[in-house]
Amino acid sequence: MTSFINFIQAQGDTLRNALFTHIGLSLVSVALAMLIAIPLAIALMNHPRLGEVMLQITGVIQTIPSLAILGLLIPIVGIGTVPAIIALVLYALMPIFQNTYAGLTQIDANLLEAADAFGLSWWYKLFKIRLPLALPLIFSGIRIALVLVIGTATLASLIGGGGLGTFIMQGIQNNNNTELLVGAVCSAALAIIFSIGLRLLSHLSLKKLALVIGLLIVGLGGAFGFQAYQQQQHQEVVIAGKLGGEPEILMNMYRELIQQENPKLKVTLKPNFGNTTFIFRALQNKQVDIYPEFTGTVLQNLYPEKLKSHNPAQVYQQAHQVIQEKSDLTYLKPMAYENRYALAVDQQTAKRYHLKTVSDLARVSPQLSAAFENDFYHQQDGYQGLKRKYQLHFKNVKSMEPSLRYEALKNHQVQVVDAYTTDPQIKVQKLVVLKDDLAFFPPYQGAPLVRNELIKRHPEIQKSLNRLHNRISESEMIEMNYKVTVKHEKAQRVAHEYLKSYRLIR
Amino acid sequence: MRNTNVETAPLIEFTHVDKAYQKQFAVHNLNLSIRAGEFFVLVGASGSGKTTTLKMINRLIEPTAGTITFAGRPLVDQSVNDLRHQIGYVLQDGALFPHLTVLENAAMTLNAIGVSTKDAKPQVASLLDEVGLDPARYLNRYPKELSGGEQQRVGIVRALVANPQVILMDEPFSALDPVSRKQLQDLVLNLHEKRQTTIVFVTHDMDETLRLGTRIGVMHQGHLEQVDAPSVLLQKPKNSAVSKLFLQQHGHTVSDVIAHGYYETGNGDEIPRVTVEQTLADLAQALLDAPNAAVLVNQNQVITQALYLEYMANQQE
Numbered sequence: 001m002t003s004f005i006n007f008i009q010a011q012g013d014t015l016r017n018a019l020f021t022h023i024g025l026s027l028v029s030v031a032l033a034m035l036i037a038i039p040l041a042i043a044l045m046n047h048p049r050l051g052e053v054m055l056q057i058t059g060v061i062q063t064i065p066s067l068a069i070l071g072l073l074i075p076i077v078g079i080g081t082v083p084a085i086i087a088l089v090l091y092a093l094m095p096i097f098q099n100t101y102a103g104l105t106q107i108d109a110n111l112l113e114a115a116d117a118f119g120l121s122w123w124y125k126l127f128k129i130r131l132p133l134a135l136p137l138i139f140s141g142i143r144i145a146l147v148l149v150i151g152t153a154t155l156a157s158l159i160g161g162g163g164l165g166t167f168i169m170q171g172i173q174n175n176n177n178t179e180l181l182v183g184a185v186c187s188a189a190l191a192i193i194f195s196i197g198l199r200l201l202s203h204l205s206l207k208k209l210a211l212v213i214g215l216l217i218v219g220l221g222g223a224f225g226f227q228a229y230q231q232q233q234h235q236e237v238v239i240a241g242k243l244g245g246e247p248e249i250l251m252n253m254y255r256e257l258i259q260q261e262n263p264k265l266k267v268t269l270k271p272n273f274g275n276t277t278f279i280f281r282a283l284q285n286k287q288v289d290i291y292p293e294f295t296g297t298v299l300q301n302l303y304p305e306k307l308k309s310h311n312p313a314q315v316y317q318q319a320h321q322v323i324q325e326k327s328d329l330t331y332l333k334p335m336a337y338e339n340r341y342a343l344a345v346d347q348q349t350a351k352r353y354h355l356k357t358v359s360d361l362a363r364v365s366p367q368l369s370a371a372f373e374n375d376f377y378h379q380q381d382g383y384q385g386l387k388r389k390y391q392l393h394f395k396n397v398k399s400m401e402p403s404l405r406y407e408a409l410k411n412h413q414v415q416v417v418d419a420y421t422t423d424p425q426i427k428v429q430k431l432v433v434l435k436d437d438l439a440f441f442p443p444y445q446g447a448p449l450v451r452n453e454l455i456k457r458h459p460e461i462q463k464s465l466n467r468l469h470n471r472i473s474e475s476e477m478i479e480m481n482y483k484v485t486v487k488h489e490k491a492q493r494v495a496h497e498y499l500k501s502y503r504l505i506r
Numbered sequence: 507m508r509n510t511n512v513e514t515a516p517l518i519e520f521t522h523v524d525k526a527y528q529k530q531f532a533v534h535n536l537n538l539s540i541r542a543g544e545f546f547v548l549v550g551a552s553g554s555g556k557t558t559t560l561k562m563i564n565r566l567i568e569p570t571a572g573t574i575t576f577a578g579r580p581l582v583d584q585s586v587n588d589l590r591h592q593i594g595y596v597l598q599d600g601a602l603f604p605h606l607t608v609l610e611n612a613a614m615t616l617n618a619i620g621v622s623t624k625d626a627k628p629q630v631a632s633l634l635d636e637v638g639l640d641p642a643r644y645l646n647r648y649p650k651e652l653s654g655g656e657q658q659r660v661g662i663v664r665a666l667v668a669n670p671q672v673i674l675m676d677e678p679f680s681a682l683d684p685v686s687r688k689q690l691q692d693l694v695l696n697l698h699e700k701r702q703t704t705i706v707f708v709t710h711d712m713d714e715t716l717r718l719g720t721r722i723g724v725m726h727q728g729h730l731e732q733v734d735a736p737s738v739l740l741q742k743p744k745n746s747a748v749s750k751l752f753l754q755q756h757g758h759t760v761s762d763v764i765a766h767g768y769y770e771t772g773n774g775d776e777i778p779r780v781t782v783e784q785t786l787a788d789l790a791q792a793l794l795d796a797p798n799a800a801v802l803v804n805q806n807q808v809i810t811q812a813l814y815l816e817y818m819a820n821q822q823e
Contacts, residue, residue, distance in 0.1 A: 114601040117564055117674075119590030119618050132605045 007178045015167075019186060022163035024220055026150045026190070029085050031217050033092035033145060038138070041100035042126065051101055058094035066091070066155050071277065074159065079270075079282040084156035084163075091152055092145035099141025103134030139202045143195055150191040154183070158274035160240070160282070164190075169272050172403055173243050174485045237454065237461075240270045240279055240288035244402070245484035245491065246339070246422060246477065247271070250292040252495035254448060257464040260505045265458065276301050276375065283329065289454045290465075294339060295319040296444035298331070300381045307381075312338060312443035323449070330455060332462060333469035334447040337422060337477045341376060341441045342433045343386075344419040346409055350432040357437040361416065362390040370394045370416035371405040381442050382418070389440045422474060424482035467504050515578070517542040517672065517704055518563055523572030525558050532558045534728045536572070542671070543702045545695075547719030549709055549751070554725040556708045560674050563706065564593045577671070591619050594665030594673035594703075598680055600657035602649040608634070608660050609645045615668040626667065633663040637693055655686035659693070666697070672704045680709065691717060712751065716740075724748050740785075749783050760784050764803060768817040772808040777801060780809075789814065 008015060037058075044051040066087055073083035107130060115125050131138075157165030164187045171180025201209060239254050241247030248271055255267045270288060273279035280302055282288045295312070298319040299305050303326050308318055316334050323331040343358055350356075353364045361368075376382035377399035386392065394416070400408070406425050408414045419426060419433065426433060448465045455462055480498060483489045499505045516539035525533040533555040540546045548556040561567040562574055565586050574581045581589060594615065602611045612634070613626035631641035637659040649657055658678060665673050675694075679687045691714065698705055709715055715722055716736045723733045726747040732739065743749035761782035763769070779802045780792050789809070792801050799811040 108601075110597055110599055110601045111603060113566060114595065114597055117566060117590060117593075117595035118615050119587035120614070121587070121618075124617065129603060133603070 003178045004181065007182055015182065015186070018162060018164050018166055018183075019190075021156075021161070022150070022153055022165075022187070023190065024223065025081065025084055025088065025153045025156055025161065025163055026146065026194075027216065027220050029088035029149050029153070030092050030096075030142065030146050031213070031220070032085070032089045033096055034142065036089070037093050037097035038100050041097050041104060045101065045104040045130070048105070051105070055098060055101065058097050061090050062094045064090075066152055067158075067274075070155065070159055074278060074281050075285065078285050078287045079160040079278070080287065081156075081161050083159060084153070084161035087155075088149050088153060092149050095144040095148065096138075096141045099137045099144070100134065103137030103141075104130055106137075107133050136202070139198065143198045146194050146198065147191045150187060150194065154187055157272050158243075159278055160270040160273065160287075166272060169243060169274075172401065174245055174488070175403055175406075176488055236266045237290065237458075238268050238270055238288045240273055240282060240291040242273050242276070242279055242291075243271075245424070245481050247292060248491035249480055249484060249495045249498075250446065252492045253468065253499060254290060254292070254465060256496060256499055256505055257467055258461055261460050261464045262458065283449060283451065284327070286451065286453075290448050290450045290461075292446050293331075293449045294444040294446055295334065296340070296381060296442045298323060298449075300379055300442070301375075303327075307442050310439055310442055312445050315443045316445055316447070328452045330450050330452055330462075332448045332450060333466045334445040335468050335472045336470045337446070337472050337474040338444050339420045339422045339446060339477070340444045341382060342419050342421055342436065343416060344426065344431040344433050345416050346412075347430055347432060349415040355432065355434060357435040358386075358390050358440070359437050361434055362392050365392045365394050368394055368416055369414040370397045371408045371414040372397065372399055372418045373402045373405060374399050376418040386440055389438055422477040422481055424478060424485050427478060427482055428486055471502065471504070472498070515542075516540060517577060518706070519575045520559070520562075521573050521575075523559075523562065523569045523574060525555070525562065525567060526570045531728045533562075533569075536730050538723060538730055538733065540704065540706060541721075542704050545698050545705045545707065545718055545720045546723065547707045547709060547715045547721075548723045548725060549712065549715040549719075550725035551710060551751070553727070555728040556710075556723075556725045557676055559725070560676055560706060560708045563672070563674055564590050564595060587618075591615075591668065592671050594668070594670040596658075596661050596665045596673065596675045596678045598677045600649070600654070600661040602652075602657055602660060602664075604649050607646050607648060608639075608652070611649065612660055612664045612667055615664055615670075619668060629667050630663065633667055634660075636697070637663055639663075653686075654682050655690065658682065658686075658690060662690075662694070662697075666701075666703070670703070672706065675705065675707045677709055678707075679714070680711070687714075694718065724751060726751070746783065758786050760786070760789050760803060760809075763789065763809060763814070763817050764807060766817060766820075768813040769803065769807040769809050770813070771806050772800075772802070777808070779803070786818075 040054065041051075044054055069087040069090060070083055073086055077083050077086065111129070111133070115129050120129075153163050154165030154168055156163045157169050164183045167179050167183030168187075171177065171183060201212060204212070237258065239251050241251040251269050251271060255269060258267055259265060270282075273282070273291075276297060279288070279291055280293075283291060293302075295316045295318075299307060299315065299322065303322045305318065305322060307315060309315065316331075320331045323329050343361060345355055345361070349368070353360070355361055355364075372383050377397075378384065383397070398408075398414070405414070405417045406429065409417050409431075410429065419431065421433065425431065450461065450465070476498070480494050483494050484491045496505075518538075518540040520536045520538040523533060523536040524531060536555075536559060538559075548559060550556045558567055562569055563576070565581055576584075576589065576592075602608075603614075606614075609627060609630055610623055612630045613621070613623040616626040616629070617623060627645075631645065634641045634644055639656060639659055644652075644656075644660075649660075652660070661678070665675075679690050682690065694705070694707075695718065697703070707718060719736060721733060722736055722739055724731045724739065724747075731748050732744040734742075739748065759782065760780055763786075764782060777798060777800050778792055778796050780789055782803060789801070793799055793809075793811050793814055800808050802808055
């Protein structure tokens with residue numbers, strides 16, 4: 001409990017921003033969904049067949065996984081708030097449409113007949129009779145939608161949309177339960193508060209209600225618009241990073257190095273991109289300008305090519321060339337450490353089966369279970385190729401989220417995991433990293449991917465970032481990762497300390 | 507005295523009107539004139555087409571054949587809402603809107619012609635008074651706080667407040683208890699006498715029909731069987747369909763005498779006959795005229811004067 005409070009105090013600012021963003025996203029999405037769903041229900045209330053069709057359509061939209069929608073939207077509308085809102089609006093449509101439609105069509109037929117018999121105008125019938133009678137159901141639909149959206153909005157953080165999801169995702173990534181809980185509890189509290197608030201609102205008359213909602217929408221829209229405008233105006237450089245402690249450290253190093261050379265430049269960080277595809281698309285779509293990427297990933301994921309060798313320097317050259325030829329980006333100079341894939345087992349298993357290399361592992365693989373992270377599981381330079389090369393036949397294999405697989409290992413649900421050579425969990429859980437004796441795994445060196453247009457505008461950025469060339473050893477990276485992910489120190493500080501200790505900044 | 511002298515030009519006229527659903531006729535070849543100022547009652551069993559007929563007047567239902575005119579103009583020649591502004595409507599359940607006060611409910615027909623609820627208040631208040639509801643106590647109440655009878659009174663106020671030429675009433679008192687029903691019938695008779703508004707009233711209750719109507723239209727299986735004043739209907743029912751209706755509701759015919767056993771067996775030649783459907787009045791008259799003060803019913807059932815008097819003496823009214 002105390003760590004909970006401490007955390008909130010320490011991260012007060014970030015939490016406040018995230019809260020506002022989250023509230024804003026949720027309210028705007030529900031408001032937009034109302035603007036679409038309610039008039040639609042009104043239009044279809046006298047057409048039962050079309051109404052049924054619409055109910056089916058909105059129902060189907062609900063079943064599409066939100067990540068899929070987000071992934072589909074990014075190439076069209078970019079990252080950040082816009083795709084998040086679109087996805088949330090789609091989700092809020094069904095409860096609102098369904099309830100409004102039911103409310104409007106389930107009115108006592110006698111009452112509707114009387115309204116017709118009095119020769120009332122359609123406007124009167126709709127606004128003074130049907131809508132007021134349908135209001136309780138409409139309200140409950142909005143409440144359901146709001147609670148749904150507040151929960152789903154946690155995903156916005158994966159695509160740079162911000163919100164409370166940031167804490168949840170980072171908490172999972174860094175094994176920081178306090179952080180995770182803060183995000184989750186705040187999100188749940190928000191849902192409860194809004195649900196109650198709506199209930200209180202439902203006691204107001206229709207006119208007062210319309211006023212309140214109108215004010216809210218204008219206020220929010222204004223705040224949001226202003227924020228977005230501000231971001232547009234002052235944005236000069238955006239550095240993005242994938243989920244995890246290591247990208248965070250690198251991002252912060254990049255920022256300090258750039259601002260040291262060019263203090264007037266505004267540099268914004270957009271962390272926590274959920275996966276390579278999201279972040280690379282954002283780079284290609286000019287939503288972000290720089291992010292750290294691995295040579296191996298370039299040649300396996302981004303522009304798949306057969307590796308000409310397994311020598312790290314040559315692999316870098318190959319990656320550098322393909323980037324130059326096929327994109328509007330430049331791959332700057334690499335750092336010293338490699339964050340390769342490796343297979344790791346817990347100490348117990350290593351001792352029991354005398355495991356030192358992956359070949360050793362292959363022999364006993366039918367008796368063992370493995371858990372691999374998603375990218376690794378699917379890649380040719382990951383499990384797929386490794387399986388064939390070493391003839392691995394595990395008892396069972398699962399793919400899961402990066403940090404969850406370490407939990408599985410700890411609980412002895414699996415004995416083998418994939419690991420990155422700079423993973424601090426190696427240090428924490430005292431894992432045994434198996435030697436890749438058949439030299440299967442390709443090199444994975446890190447370097448900044450930068451948009452050419454940015455380099456043209458600010459050529460000094462190249463020099464700033466290349467200061468990291470050949471810097472940071474594997475053990476240094478493990479140590480920094482350990483500080484951030486396990487000891488929960490702030491990435492910004494750890495990055496700063498490193499740069500200072502090597503006099504890369506003054 | 508109920509005014510039965512009315513203008514000769516009909517206010518509402520049905521000419522060869524049909525209402526067919528798929529292959530069934532709800533109403534078939536209906537020809538009917540309703541005159542201004544009269545209290546016209548449409549009576550019949552369920553499914554006889556009386557409610558369908560009523561609803562064709564304000565176009566809640568459209569005929570599949572024939573024409574209907576209102577004040578000389580065919581219904582289809584005017585806009586539906588314009589027509590409905592001139593026609594009041596009272597339903598069986600009152601149909602008051604639960605989310606509106608008595609005032610807002612009653613003022614609705616005035617709202618429909620552009621009068622605001624605020625401006626309508628004096629008229630609504632005075633009408634509420636007329637129907638026996640104290641405005642001070644009722645104006646701001648909600649329908650769920652009112653009894654069935656009170657709700658129906660508000661329904662009547664709502665129908666009257668815009669001063670329509672005609673009021674349609676669809677079994678408005680059927681859901682009420684007998685006491686309330688009688689009170690409301692009195693009320694409606696009163697209003698009719700004061701205002702001379704044309705009323706078209708639908709019911710299946712014979713007693714109500716005879717009490718209220720200045721002219722009565724009897725409907726049976728979609729056909730209008732007979733249209734006459736109440737006394738004429740009682741004395742001269744056109745066919746068995748009509749008389750059966752009275753029979754079912756009243757039970758005071760020769761068949762009732764037979765049913766209670768007041769007859770003896772006899773041969774049938776020389777005495778006058780009566781049929782089972784004839785009324786007691788007919789029976790009494792026949793007995794007075796008969797030479798042997800006995801009449802024959804069916805093949806061999808004979809009712810004598812003495813038996814008749816016995817029957818009457820034992821009647822529980």
